[in-house]
Amino acid sequence: MTGILWHNRATNETQIWFMDGRQISSRATVLAENGNPVFIGLPWSIFGAVSDPSQFTQPNIVWHNSDTNETQLWGMFNFDLNDRQTVLDETGEPIFIGSPWRIVATQDKQPGIVWHNADTNETQIWFMDGARIRGRGTVLAEDGSPIFIGLPWSIVGAGDFDGSGSSDIVWHNADTNETQIWFMDGARIRGRGTVLAEDGSPIFIGLPWSIVGAGIFTRDRFRQPTSDEQRIIDRTNEERQRVGGCAPLQLDPRLMRAARAHSLDLAGNPNLTAVGTPNLVMWGVMARWAGM
Numbered sequence: 346m347t348g349i350l351w352h353n354r355a356t357n358e359t360q361i362w363f364m365d366g367r368q369i370s371s372r373a374t375v376l377a378e379n380g381n382p383v384f385i386g387l388p389w390s391i392f393g394a395v396s397d398p399s400q401f402t403q404p405n406i407v408w409h410n411s412d413t414n415e416t417q418l419w420g421m422f423n424f425d426l427n428d429r430q431t432v433l434d435e436t437g438e439p440i441f442i443g444s445p446w447r448i449v450a451t452q453d454k455q456p457g458i459v460w461h462n463a464d465t466n467e468t469q470i471w472f473m474d475g476a477r478i479r480g481r482g483t484v485l486a487e488d489g490s491p492i493f494i495g496l497p498w499s500i501v502g503a504g505d506f507d508g509s510g511s512s513d514i515v516w517h518n519a520d521t522n523e524t525q526i527w528f529m530d531g532a533r534i535r536g537r538g539t540v541l542a543e544d545g546s547p548i549f550i551g552l553p554w555s556i557v558g559a560g561i562f563t564r565d566r567f568r569q570p571t572s573d574e575q576r577i578i579d580r581t582n583e584e585r586q587r588v589g590g591c592a593p594l595q596l597d598p599r600l601m602r603a604a605r606a607h608s609l610d611l612a613g614n615p616n617l618t619a620v621g622t623p624n625l626v627m628w629g630v631m632a633r634w635a636g637m
């Protein structure tokens with residue numbers, strides 16, 4: 346479930362909205378290890394969250410302390426704070442990085458923290474394994490050489506926009522209002538492109554709008570079948586008509602949605618030998634949908 350992370354600058358409360366589509370299914374104040382609400386504020390700031398593959402992909406909230414330059418991860422379980430861990434470098438030593446470096450984005454799919462250096466304009470990615478840096482790399486251009494980009498460009502988010510499994514970086518230009526995506530292969534740019542509007546022309550949006558994040562969102566396209574799905578429906582109905590003169594099946598958007606969610610779940614499961622239960626569930630849904 347994708348959630349929205351809030352922080353209250355006046356009370357220093359951290360709150361999570363657990364989302365079900367566009368509706369808040371519940372919200373909760375983050376609780377400390379002792380079960381009481383935790384209140385943390387400046388010099389600590391939240392920069393996002395990264396998942397932790399070793400902890401059943403539970404999220405780690407990423408904090409940075411602008412005084413001590415410590416980066417800290419809060420290992421979450423639901424809204425309970427399981428542990429707080431200082432980020433460690435590749436050798437296992439705590440790492441302290443601050444200005445002119447700044448965290449500009451977090452990557453969830455391939456857990457990582459994206460840094461940018463305001464002096465040198467270097468962009469660097471820390472690839473995380475829990476609270477430990479597994480590796481880090483300066484972002485490289487398509488030709489393999491380090492790339493240095495700064496103002497008026499700034500990094501405004503990260504996410505996997507082309508489904509490649511590697512998180513891509515979103516930039517915005519405060520002068521031209523261009524939004525650009527760097528499609529990444531690890532720390533190397535595989536390609537980049539200006540964000541286009543629905544009609545295929547570049548789109549330029551700026552203040553008072555600003556990008557505050559990127560993530561996995563879905564929209565209402567669930568109500569319409571894809572061309573593949575429509576083909577299956579058409580063929581099923583042809584066959585029903587041919588064999589027994591049965592009335593055509595009607596689509597149920599709720600069942601279609603459930604079946605797709607199960608398919609996505611299966612597609613995201615790297616262990617294809619362990620699909621017994623979800624497969625059965627999916628077939629159950631499909632059987633209901635097909636009127637079997």
Ligand SMILES: [Ca+2]
Nearest residue numbers: 505507509511
């Ligand atoms: Ca990608």
